[in-house]
Amino acid sequence: MTTDRILPSREAEDLLDLTRAIGDRHLATHVNRHERDETYPEGVFKVLADAGLLGLPYSEEFGGGGQPYEVYLQVLEELAARWAAVAVATSVHTLACFPLDRYGTAEQRERWLPQMLDGRLIGGYSLSEPHAGSDAAALTCQAVKFTNGYTISGTKSWITHGGRADFYALFARTGVGPQGISCFLAPGSHDRLAFGPPEQKMGLHAIPTTTAYWDGAELEAERLIGAEGQGLGIARRALPQRPSADT
Template identity: 70%
Template structure:
């Protein structure tokens, strides 16, 4: 069901219509096949890039869409309503472009950003490690200065698009108390990737570990100053959390739409099940959760677009939207009854996909910690 939205310009409304058209034609017909077979949709991200959907929040002068974050996130929501794996990968790509676009030198930006925004290069975000997830300051992957630049040694984990991406925003330790950011190529001698994780959901886009064994990055691959890595990472994650909030909202909307459609068709005791008050109230609560999630991430995005602090609001949006997605998708399975527990309908997949959204880009426990610290300040 197409949701009526309050968008800032006619251009934004046209963009959302384009997104729906592309998503309906390019994503919906193949999502079930790839998710069930756990196969990567080769060429799909190039298609999205050609449609301009991988560059929306970045400047037009470098090939971006020049769109407000408020608009970009609603586009992301539409993609997620058709295919959560792809929407998450688009969000991660945007997150991976952020360090270069925001902290890179003019020379670095001119050299790399246009191809990244055109979708010719698809990105991954490489912050987490096997023993350093929520505690990013505990990174052990090390970048050591050598004559040719930096030698990278160590392991990274939980990389969306791992082994498939053309570049990675890589965070590594450059001193005892210093973490730095690098724009790493997707293939370089000394870089290998582990077997894709066997995940509960989001099967079509791989998540892998990465192993750096003496790979050398040229000095111009350093983004920002040495030691600025955590500032860059946390700044990027504020925006990335809004991306996940939008993906979660799109997933919840898809589950709500499926549940409402089924409840209008299924009959018991002589009437549609949607007309039974018990089930009608359940659907009403699901709709309220979806609308609340959308309003929360849009509010945070508008603060970002206005240049206002939005870190706490980003955590609130990520927390509210992903918790809502988990509840709404679970309730959607309940609406379908026994059929909801089968693969005949997509709601079982939605439920599996919703769980990870409470975990990545900072667990919801970490979001509560961020919010509480913000209140304490």
């Protein structure tokens, strides 16, 4: 069924046309097999990245698409109409870019953000824990400071793209109470990071949702995003708001 779109420009209309074409060619033709077999869609996110669809609502300064948020959401709708799991993973990647984009230093953004927004690095969002889902302030994953960085220990749950992402927006405890949570740009792999088996879901089988186990992994100090204790505020602002919104 064709959807009537309200778009702000001819460029946005062309972007939706491009998304539909990519979706019809690269998503709709493969979705049934991967969802049935619960196999990861290798190469799909590179196709989306090459088309510029993985950083749409972010500034063009670092390789984003510079698109209004309502255009980005309509792109997600078109992707979801062909393959819901891929659309969810795209939205989570976009969410995972928010902390660095809004709270990173100039040096951090220069180092990592271009690769994130152009899709060379695919992200996951690691906030929830087995006992801390909707109550994020109850998380217990620890980030213990040492001379050159932080040691991460604890369990994170329900991570879309877990075990497959190249980086995670990771929230861990550096102090006591709601003001004791900090945000980190964590690497996707580490010798002290392990992942559980994919969750058994009712759908969205092609993209894994997993638990992560951090066992004393050392992260460089430069991977702290924002200030210590700012993490819960970053998480809460990331979830309901558009990347361009003032916070």
